[in-house]
Amino acid sequence: MSTITTRLRHLILLLPLLVAGGAAAGPDNHVDIARGKALVIAGDCIACHTAPRGERFAGGLALQTPFGQIMAPNITPDNTTGIGSWSADDFARAMQEGRRPDGAYLYPAFPYPYYTKVARGDLDAIYAYLRTLQPVENRVDRDTLPFPFNIRLLMKGWNTLFFTPGPFKPDSARSAEFNRGAYLVEGLGHCGACHTPFNSFGASRNDKYLEGNQIDNWTAPNITNDARAGLGKWSADDIVQYLKTGQNGFSLASGPMKDVVENSTSKMPASDLKAIAVYLKERGAAGPPASTPLLASDPRMQAGEAIFVDTCAACHMRSGDGVAHLFPKLAGSAVATQQDPATLVRIIVAGGRAAATDGAPTSPAMPSLGYRLTDSQVADVVTYVRNSWGNAAAPVTEETVKALRARVTGAAAGD
Amino acid sequence: MGPTDRSREAKALRRGAGSGSSRRAFLLATAALLVTGKGVSARVVTKVLPWRPNEAYPVTPVVPGGYLFFTANEAAVVEAFAERLIPADELGPGARQAGVTTFIDRQLTGPYGGHDWLYMEGPFAQNPLPTQGLQSELTPRQQYRNGIAALEAYCKSSFSRSFTELDAGEQDKLIAGLEKGEVQLPNFSGKMLFTAIHTNTVEGFFADPIYGGNRDMVGWKLVGFPGTRYDFRDVIDRPNQAYTLPPVSMQGRPAWGER
Numbered sequence: 001m002s003t004i005t006t007r008l009r010h011l012i013l014l015l016p017l018l019v020a021g022g023a024a025a026g027p028d029n030h031v032d033i034a035r036g037k038a039l040v041i042a043g044d045c046i047a048c049h050t051a052p053r054g055e056r057f058a059g060g061l062a063l064q065t066p067f068g069q070i071m072a073p074n075i076t077p078d079n080t081t082g083i084g085s086w087s088a089d090d091f092a093r094a095m096q097e098g099r100r101p102d103g104a105y106l107y108p109a110f111p112y113p114y115y116t117k118v119a120r121g122d123l124d125a126i127y128a129y130l131r132t133l134q135p136v137e138n139r140v141d142r143d144t145l146p147f148p149f150n151i152r153l154l155m156k157g158w159n160t161l162f163f164t165p166g167p168f169k170p171d172s173a174r175s176a177e178f179n180r181g182a183y184l185v186e187g188l189g190h191c192g193a194c195h196t197p198f199n200s201f202g203a204s205r206n207d208k209y210l211e212g213n214q215i216d217n218w219t220a221p222n223i224t225n226d227a228r229a230g231l232g233k234w235s236a237d238d239i240v241q242y243l244k245t246g247q248n249g250f251s252l253a254s255g256p257m258k259d260v261v262e263n264s265t266s267k268m269p270a271s272d273l274k275a276i277a278v279y280l281k282e283r284g285a286a287g288p289p290a291s292t293p294l295l296a297s298d299p300r301m302q303a304g305e306a307i308f309v310d311t312c313a314a315c316h317m318r319s320g321d322g323v324a325h326l327f328p329k330l331a332g333s334a335v336a337t338q339q340d341p342a343t344l345v346r347i348i349v350a351g352g353r354a355a356a357t358d359g360a361p362t363s364p365a366m367p368s369l370g371y372r373l374t375d376s377q378v379a380d381v382v383t384y385v386r387n388s389w390g391n392a393a394a395p396v397t398e399e400t401v402k403a404l405r406a407r408v409t410g411a412a413a414g415d
Numbered sequence: 416m417g418p419t420d421r422s423r424e425a426k427a428l429r430r431g432a433g434s435g436s437s438r439r440a441f442l443l444a445t446a447a448l449l450v451t452g453k454g455v456s457a458r459v460v461t462k463v464l465p466w467r468p469n470e471a472y473p474v475t476p477v478v479p480g481g482y483l484f485f486t487a488n489e490a491a492v493v494e495a496f497a498e499r500l501i502p503a504d505e506l507g508p509g510a511r512q513a514g515v516t517t518f519i520d521r522q523l524t525g526p527y528g529g530h531d532w533l534y535m536e537g538p539f540a541q542n543p544l545p546t547q548g549l550q551s552e553l554t555p556r557q558q559y560r561n562g563i564a565a566l567e568a569y570c571k572s573s574f575s576r577s578f579t580e581l582d583a584g585e586q587d588k589l590i591a592g593l594e595k596g597e598v599q600l601p602n603f604s605g606k607m608l609f610t611a612i613h614t615n616t617v618e619g620f621f622a623d624p625i626y627g628g629n630r631d632m633v634g635w636k637l638v639g640f641p642g643t644r645y646d647f648r649d650v651i652d653r654p655n656q657a658y659t660l661p662p663v664s665m666q667g668r669p670a671w672g673e674r
Contacts, residue, residue, distance in 0.1 A: 306670035307671050309660065310644065313646065314645055314646030349469075353466050361463075363466075365466045367471070368471045371471040372471075372473070372665070372667070376673075
């Protein structure tokens with residue numbers, strides 16, 4: 001084929017476009033925007049960047065950290081109060097380096113130590129999608145931390161110690177599916193931001209990656225492949241079902257994970273969920289050594305059993321087996337036997353609600369029993385659940401319940 | 416809606432009874448009230464039912480000790496009366512030990528004592544059908560106050576003693592006479608007094624202990640009622656076998672540990 005014919009063909013192909021001229025096709029980045037939207041869902045950006053009853057992505061949610069309160073910013077393309085004036089490079093720098101366009105340091109409550117792994121092409125797609133949002137004027141106070149944490153330059157030192165910038169590097173020894181899962185979990189999904197313990201500087205501990213943490217008075221359980229504390233008993237399909245519908249034969253998502261499932265994972269493509277499951281199953285296992293269950297003759301176990309039989313067994317069954325799709329199984333439950341008992345205690349005191357998804361729309365709820373049980377009674381029944389039907393975990397004290405009750409009830413607890 | 420609204424409505428209802436146009440006016444007024452009144456705007460619930468953490472509507476437990484409505488003498492009469500209806504015997508404690516008088520006293524102090532949620536404006540049928548329910552303008556508080564006074568007056572004139580000083584046989588005979596309508600109390604229906612004390616004694620003996628009666632769940636233990644349990648799947652397929660779990664109240668049971 002001669003060069004002339006090729007050129008002619010191009011010309012002919014261009015003609016209809018020229019004729020149609022002025023139809024304002026806009027930037028031809030539909031694919032980017034659709035992909036960006038999917039990535040924003042996978043990153044669950046809306047969870048932090050939307051205030052309760054606030055405009056979507058317009059910021060204003062107060063994130064509680066051990067160092068004080070941080071208000072999540074407005075990420076709509078509003079020029080003055082949002083990120084309307086940011087370029088794609090500015091956006092990529094914030095995501096990969098934790099820096100604002102003016103160079104100021106962002107706090108790692110914004111999980112840039114995870115987002116740094118996201119590929120530039122994906123960041124540009126996210127940016128393209130965020131540009132399509134309706135700009136919302138909502139000024140968020142971005143300087144709410146107390147002294148000395150209000151000095152953003154401190155984060156320079158923090159980054160030196162705890163932040164390893166750089167994109168995700170696939171492991172060539174692993175399958176493409178594993179690497180896709182790793183890319184999602186370690187990057188945009190930022191699963192470790194909740195499921196990995198912090199050190200005293202609020203950084204995720206790499207030596208305890210995904211081994212569980214307490215976050216916002218909920219237990220973010222161990223999600224390594226550990227048979228006792230982690231996902232070891234779950235198949236890859238169980239994980240997919242949980243992320244897609246919010247429940248499986250082992251557990252129902254509640255608390256912050258309810259929001260993650262409802263806003264994010266239930267809307268992700270099945271292939272990505274499968275990749276996440278494969279990664280979590282194949283990555284490895286780590287957890288605390290098994291403990292010995294308390295003796296049934298222990299007075300705490302005796303009181304706990306009486307309370308369980310009278311108060312809990314009607315739904316969760318005397319055998320602790322629960323009822324599929326409705327009442328979580330407690331026998332063999334990894335959540336029930338985490339080192340941190342926060343979820344168990346708070347669900348009894350304040351009640352709880354499971355995720356509602358298209359796949360499992362019921363959203364069963366547990367009533368609050370805090371009015372009926374004293375701190376010591378809650379401690380005893382939790383201790384009983386943690387040490388029955390093959391479960392084994394440290395007993396819970398009245399003081400633990402008292403402290404948690406103060407945090408999850410009353411005006412400060414919110415909803 | 417306050418009591419004033421209610422009585423105003425009741426008057427409007429009576430006025431409107433004979434005339435179509437005023438009934439229509441009343442209905443329109445009611446509709447307008449519903450539309451403009453605060454807090455009655457309809458709430459749309461979609462997808463999931465509302466749920467809030469820490470949501471509970473606990474009962475304030477009755478603290479035994481003293482009486483809030485009864486005088487000492489009234490309490491003694493009610494207690495003696497109730498103890499004849501459910502006496503302590505070989506089957507267990509009676510109404511006195513179960514705290515029935517405290518239960519009735521606290522109920523009379525609350526909304527039940529004033530029939531606060533019942534329509535009390537009349538007209539009242541003189542010879543009502545059984546299906547017509549309550550046909551008296553007397554609230555439970557008035558029934559007890561006036562009824563006990565009448566009973567005491569009757570006992571003073573017939574026996575020269577208080578009801579509490581009669582022996583068990585005399586009390587039983589008198590109570591039976593009240594039940595059958597054979598004893599005429601001065602200015603008060605003996606049957607009404609009997610019905611009030613009898614009904615409330617049974618309630619006090621079997622209601623949850625949180626309301627002041629059924630102390631230590633004695634009523635439930637007597638009849639084998641398991642209390643606030645509501646799941647029997649473990650035992651439903653085992654008929655004719657004893658149900659062995661002890662009763663449990665809204666505040667638990669002794670095995671739960673100290674409150």
